[in-house]
Amino acid sequence: NLSYQWPGYPQVEWYRSVEVTTKTGPLTRAQLGYVVVGNYMRFIEKTQYESINAAERHRKVGADGIRLENLVILSVWNTYENSWQAEIAVDL
Numbered sequence: 242n243l244s245y246q247w248p249g250y251p252q253v254e255w256y257r258s259v260e261v262t263t264k265t266g267p268l269t270r271a272q273l274g275y276v277v278v279g280n281y282m283r284f285i286e287k288t289q290y291e292s293i294n295a296a297e298r299h300r301k302v303g304a305d306g307i308r309l310e311n312l313v314i315l316s317v318w319n320t321y322e323n324s325w326q327a328e329i330a331v332d333l
Contacts, residue, residue, distance in 0.1 A: 242324050243277065245284045249297025255284045259325065274314050277327045282309050307331055 245255035257280050261268050268276070289303025301307065315328040 243280055243327070244324070245280065247284075247288060247300065247302060249293040249300045250288055250291055250302075251294070253284075253288050253291055255280075255287070261323075261325070270317075273317055273325075277314060277317055278309070278312075281312060281329070285309055307333070 243257045243259050245253075245257075247253065259276050259280075261273065263272075285302045285308070289301075289306070293301050311331050311333055313330045313332050315330050317325060317327045320326045
């Protein structure tokens with residue numbers, strides 16, 4: 242399971258179930274990164290139409306803010322059983 246949260250959007254809850262194994266074994270790091278990025282893309286598509294806390298305007302996502310191409314995956318790790326966390330940096 243991946244949970245996505247973004248500063249300034251406390252009202253947006255984004256949880257996705259992710260299979261980390263395939264018929265041939267566990268996902269590679271590249272495959273897991275692809276899953277994380279794909280879900281961030283959908284998260285941004287949804288969140289860009291949400292209102293943002295005024296104090297967090299500099300963290301707005303979407304066409305007039307932080308876009309997918311500004312995100313860099315630093316790490317992804319297993320936090321507990323089937324829960325995963327990704328550390329993301331913003332490169333503007």
